Amino acid sequence: MKQTVITRAGEETRELGEKLGRLIQGGIAISLTGDLGAGKTTFVQGLAKGLGVPDSFYVTSPTYTIINEYPGRVDLCHMDLYRLGSSDELDYIGFDEIVDSDRVIIIEWPGIIEPGQINFDLDIILAIDEQFNRKISFIASGLEAAKVLRNLFV
Amino acid sequence: MIILGIESSCDETAAAVLADQHTILSSVVSTQVAVHHKYGGVVPELASRMHIEAIAPVVSEAVEQAGITLDDIEAVAVTRGPGLVGALLVGFSFAKAFAWARNLPWTGVNHLEGHIYSILLSEDPPAFPFAALVASGGHTNIYHVASHDDFELMGQTRDDAAGEAFDKVAKMLGLGYPGGAVVEKLASQGDPTRVKFPRTYLDKDGFDFSFSGLKSAVSRFIHLNKDNLEEMIPHIAAGFQAAVMDVLSFKLIHAAEARGCKSIAMAGGVSANSALAVRVAADASKRGIRLYLPPKDLCGDNAAMIAARGHRLIQEGNLCQLDQDVFSRTRFL
Numbered sequence: 001m002k003q004t005v006i007t008r009a010g011e012e013t014r015e016l017g018e019k020l021g022r023l024i025q026g027g028i029a030i031s032l033t034g035d036l037g038a039g040k041t042t043f044v045q046g047l048a049k050g051l052g053v054p055d056s057f058y059v060t061s062p063t064y065t066i067i068n069e070y071p072g073r074v075d076l077c078h079m080d081l082y083r084l085g086s087s088d089e090l091d092y093i094g095f096d097e098i099v100d101s102d103r104v105i106i107i108e109w110p111g112i113i114e115p116g117q118i119n120f121d122l123d124i125i126l127a128i129d130e131q132f133n134r135k136i137s138f139i140a141s142g143l144e145a146a147k148v149l150r151n152l153f154v
Numbered sequence: 155m156i157i158l159g160i161e162s163s164c165d166e167t168a169a170a171v172l173a174d175q176h177t178i179l180s181s182v183v184s185t186q187v188a189v190h191h192k193y194g195g196v197v198p199e200l201a202s203r204m205h206i207e208a209i210a211p212v213v214s215e216a217v218e219q220a221g222i223t224l225d226d227i228e229a230v231a232v233t234r235g236p237g238l239v240g241a242l243l244v245g246f247s248f249a250k251a252f253a254w255a256r257n258l259p260w261t262g263v264n265h266l267e268g269h270i271y272s273i274l275l276s277e278d279p280p281a282f283p284f285a286a287l288v289a290s291g292g293h294t295n296i297y298h299v300a301s302h303d304d305f306e307l308m309g310q311t312r313d314d315a316a317g318e319a320f321d322k323v324a325k326m327l328g329l330g331y332p333g334g335a336v337v338e339k340l341a342s343q344g345d346p347t348r349v350k351f352p353r354t355y356l357d358k359d360g361f362d363f364s365f366s367g368l369k370s371a372v373s374r375f376i377h378l379n380k381d382n383l384e385e386m387i388p389h390i391a392a393g394f395q396a397a398v399m400d401v402l403s404f405k406l407i408h409a410a411e412a413r414g415c416k417s418i419a420m421a422g423g424v425s426a427n428s429a430l431a432v433r434v435a436a437d438a439s440k441r442g443i444r445l446y447l448p449p450k451d452l453c454g455d456n457a458a459m460i461a462a463r464g465h466r467l468i469q470e471g472n473l474c475q476l477d478q479d480v481f482s483r484t485r486f487l
Contacts, residue, residue: 010370036322037373041313041366061314061366063322064164064292066238069482092204094240132374 001140003153008133013039014046021050023148024074027102029118031110034126039134040108044078051076051104066093075103082109121145157229159461162245163237163265167208170457171220175465179220181458184208205244231464234262235481242480254476261467262474263460269421270299272448272459280417280446285410287402290422291317296361296405298413302466308409309361316398317424319365323372323394327387337391338427344392349375351397361409368397403434410443419446426453
């Protein structure tokens with residue numbers, strides 16, 4: 001199941017993330033793909049708000065820290081694998097333990113992950129068009145994620 | 155008190171030996187030493203996070219360079235957080251086991267308080283109180299440092315860290331990653347007024363930062379100027395760096411004035427940027443404020459600053475116990 005939407009400002013991207021966050025009721029694995037400056041952190045800021053992460057936690061880029069964790073109605077784990085060189089390095093950051101946990105796990109730059117290491121319920125792709133709008137695509141796998149996606153676009 | 159410091163919160167595995175709170179006998183950082191040779195010396199990003207492989211050789215190297223033996227070590231300080239839990243655990247568990255086996259006092263150090271202590275390790279440290287900016291790839295925080303143990307977090311970034319913005323702009327300009335230092339070099343050859351990028355001050359009376367809008371503005375400019383990008387690169391770098399410097403300088407000086415401090419300091423990887431140091435020092439001196447910097451080799455992550463902070467904590471009786479654990483993030487220091 002695939003859905004696509006255009007956002008015209010960072011605030012709209014954030015609101016879309018928030019709406020998705022409000023619909024999520026339990027652990028889910030999400031991949032988040034898009035170029036530098038496409039709005040990935042902005043989207044996750046909204047997602048965190050929708051998941052009930054308190055405002056006192058700033059949702060910042062995980063590029064350096066690799067993993068940022070936040071408490072919420074459902075806990076959130078925001079990862080960025082940009083700086084990792086290969087799937088071997090996932091061992092060094094305790095990737096298997098993270099994947100096993102019952103949280104919202106959203107992973108930027110998931111390219112180095114080998115098949116079978118994690119199954120994404122939802123893939124989100126942010127693309128910048130010629131007018132600098134963001135074309136955001138959602139692809140759901142499985143019944144739960146498909147249900148969330150249907151509710152996102154009612 | 156001879157103290158061993160250990161740091162493994164992010165990319166670097168580091169160890170250092172201090173003879174007291176200010177005297178560094180050795181400071182070893184994994185990416186700077188021959189530890190890499192084991193891996194062929196060609197994959198620094200990969201090897202750098204192999205803390206578990208690097209920790210024992212790095213500690214040995216620090217002890218050797220200090221000209222002491224393991225028996226001379228009287229205390230241990232180790233980074234407890236914030237950072238990557240898997241990385242922190244390597245240094246923390248090593249320190250815990252080392253101290254337990256030798257029956258030594260040991261303590262866990264907040265990495266950011268360590269960076270503040272790097273300023274105190276300079277030959278000419280500031281007197282308290284001072285306002286400090288800790289800016290690196292992972293952090294952009296302003297503190298009011300009132301005493302050896304009193305750090306008030308006044309502001310922090312809401313999205314990207316300052317060092318991260320440099321590295322990402324380098325990537326967008328095709329200068330490789332990480333390329334913060336390359337951006338600084340190119341900026342010195344460009345005209346900072348040629349391309350005007352936005353300065354995000356958020357609330358001008360507040361001390362939080364935001365650099366993602368600047369990053370997007372650079373991205374947009376690159377998209378719109380693909381045809382003559384090559385000749386524009388130094389000007390883009392200069393315009394970008396000027397935007398970052400304006401905000402960092404303004405907020406740091408503003409923080410000092412808000413707390414009545416006559417001294418400011420910068421620490422973390424970004425404080426090694428000499429253009430920034432020159433600029434902030436000039437802005438500050440106009441307002442009767444003086445800028446202090448750590449020794450250049452202590453700007454990035456290192457264990458000497460951890461040992462210095464740990465030395466103080468142990469002196470004050472703040473020890474760790476075997477059942478204590480690392481932490482990934484703190485809301486407040």
